[in-house]
Amino acid sequence: MTRLWMAAAAALVLLAGPALAEDVVPANRAEIDLTFAPLVRTAAPAVVNIYARHMVVERQNPLFDDPFFQRFFGDDIPGGRPRQRMENSLGSGVVVAADGLVVTNHHVIKDADQITVVLADRTEFEAEVVLSDERTDLAFLRLKDIGGRALPFLPLGDSDALEVGDLVLAIGNPFGVGQTVTMGIVSAIARTAVGISDYDFFIQTDAAVNPGNSGGALIDMKGRLVGINTAIYSRTGGSLGIGFAIPANMLRGMMRSAETGQPVVRPWLGADGQAIDHSLAEAYGLDRPAGVLVNGVDPRGPAERAGLKVGDVVVAVDGHAVDDPESLRYRLVTLDLGATAKLAVRRGKDTVELSLPVEAPPEDPPRDQRVLGSGSPLAGATVVNVSPAVVEEMRLSGAGKGVVVAAVAARSPAGRLGLQPGDVLLRLNGDAVDSTAALEAALRGSRGPWRIAVQRGGQVLETTVGR
Structure with a gap:
């Protein structure tokens, strides 16, 4: 028993000895204090708060929108007149150019009638949207009347250089409490199947990110912008340590479009x-x-x-x-x-x-956009010809030749029929639909009933509509 104890004690010494021998006493205060303060002092002034306001017109009682009430009373029903209500949303953004170009999330400024950007020093500027893209959930704003002032901005980093385990800082305005900095590590890269935008490819981090952080900065240890904080996974609405950021490399091409005023054109694989x-x-x-x-x-x-x-x-x-x-x-x-x-x-x-x-998708044939007129079950639908450009733009799968629904007017025959943007009209009364012009002519020449075949996703739906 004594021999076994001595062997165990020797093993402990062997395990502990080298570590103790390698310990070094800190030589100065800088080695004692681990702080991100110098990094934050440089980066934080480029992170802004964004206040978006949207005017909503609504009636006090939804029954007043019923055609029965409107037929007899119009808008003179007591308490039935529309009223206006201001909706406010809060988010964050990042200045990416000294002349006042700011990047944020599309969902932060969606439908906004007025946008106010507040810098870290509490200076306020009105802003206008120069580019907003729902597919990537990114938007670029231009600050108004900065008077030639050179604003602090963050340079873009290479998000592909990130590795799991790298330290990162998230800077934003969670819950509207004011600018806040949180620290974490990169938990995962190339995270897909998140379902946030059309381009599911995100940096995952455990830095605390909460509502209001949307559009804020994710920076590396060199103070470079490597991501735009966009969403969290949460069952409570608060941070559970699973946040997602759009990689900075996604911003580059869109930033050039925002600066030049050119439309965003995405490459086509074919x-x-x-x-x-x-x-x-x-x-x-x-x-x-x-x-x-x-x-x-x-x-x-x-x-x-x-x-x-x-x-x-x-x-x-x-x-x-x-x-x-x-x-x-x-x-x-x-x-x-x-x-x-x-x-x-x-x-x-x-x-x-x-x-x-690397090429742009061609618009061949030309889209020839048409709004289908009255007299058919497709009235109120806006249709365009299918082309590689339209397929990429609308994320159509398996669409060849034909006509695609680009929009559907509310309360229209096409809306009541159930047509949706992205539906591909394949056949009308058994004949293939080759173009918007041919479809419009066929509808004018038919008095019904109409046999309509529509491709939606991977399914073909057929219906017959009487006049």
């Missing part, structure tokens, strides 16, 4: 694909279920010219791994038009590299 699951990974001899299996290639697109084929598995873009279709779409949207991307593709047992020209 191919459709699906995620790789375990069974497909085994069938294609892949080490793990990752990549995008190519199901179709547009003969007019850059993928065709690059040599991409049906059955190929795209596994990387410019050296960045592609795990699913969302990752591929993100990698493409961050590329500059006119550049050339390197696709790593698994073809059979080999991995080949293809050079993909």
